[in-house]
Amino acid sequence: MSKQYAFCMPGKIGDALYTLPTIQTICERDDAEATFITSEMCRPLERLLLYQDYIVDFVVPPEYIIMGEGQGVQPWEMPVVGEYDKVYQLGYAQCPRGPLHKFSARCAGLETVPDPVYKYPNKKFYSDPYVVVGYCASRGYPPMWDAYRYMIENCPIQVVQTGTMADYIDSPSDNMAELDLLDVLPLLAHAKLFVGFYSGLLVLANGFPELQRIVTLTSKGCGEQHGLHLPNTLEIAYPPPCSHEETRAPRFQEELLNAVFWGVDK
Structure with missing residues (x-):
């Protein structure tokens, strides 16, 4: 049975997306499944995140209240309800330095991660450029x-x-x-x-x-x-x-x- 990990990132949307290489790398390394815990600001990401193979749940804690957005969404630390094998708080406790996907990796103890890639539906909207x-x-x-x-x-x-x-x-x-x-x-x-x-x-x-x-x-x-x-x-x-x-x-x-x-x- 796969391990269950919680990854917390309150937002913003771009910041949340930049955590995905870290989440994918950890899940593949540890044979784990991810629950993504975030704020209402990232609600538009729900379908996209759940479409990724390594994310199995999307949670917005009702008790989490956004207090600021200057250095990422604050508070950076999010409440976690339930039992998980590991919890990663990926919000910005300090001003991030350098490319955000690499900063998130360092916060999670990784030396390097690949650039972001996404799984998505096979569809076309237009035939012309x-x-x-x-x-x-x-x-x-x-x-x-x-x-x-x-x-x-x-x-x-x-x-x-x-x-x-x-x-x-x-x-x-x-x-x-x-x-x-x-x-x-x-x-x-x-x-x-x-x-x-x-x-x-x-x-x-x-x-x-x-x-x-x-x-x-x-x-x-x-x-x-x-x-x-x-x-x-x-x-x-x-x-x-x-x-x-x-x-x-x-x-x-x-x-x-x-x-x-x-x-x-x-």
Whole structure:
């Protein structure tokens, strides 16, 4: 009979996804099954996590209350109800250093883990090439909204938006903003290009090394420390303030659109 391990990570979604290489490595090493214990913030991951062979249960303790989100979701330590052979608390008790999947591995006593990969349903949404765009609104950063709209309107192939309706831009694109994250995986698997921010959707996109990725930054260096830096990735930062302020938005719009043409032509 397999050992039963509990892995606790309150979130956020991207942080939770970055624990999966650690969980998989430990379960395969110890012939164990995992219960993933998390907060309501990670509820959208339930189907995706339970689809992975090594995770058998998904638990959100009703007594856990989120008190902060600055350095990962806090409190970092989560309540555990029930009997487990081992309990791993993978929340951030300190500010994480370096790529998050490697930081989680060190917290669990592992020297190294592979990059994230995911098991997902075998399905296709489109027969023609398409671009997946995630989180257009960039958490309320207005210049990005305009740049993404410009890119979508001028993209040479089909654009599909994912994320949430709060980030959705009304534009000539397909709306899959409410698509379950498990189903986002096959959408990404067959995409020509992903365009987005450092977010949970980028963590999913990073599970497909052959996928071309464009990552937009609100400023140079934003999010770079903890991300997974793969080939086929182009990062574009919004220009810093300068004497020609009126040119910042148009310059970024053109740079983003040119990058999309680069990705589509690859």
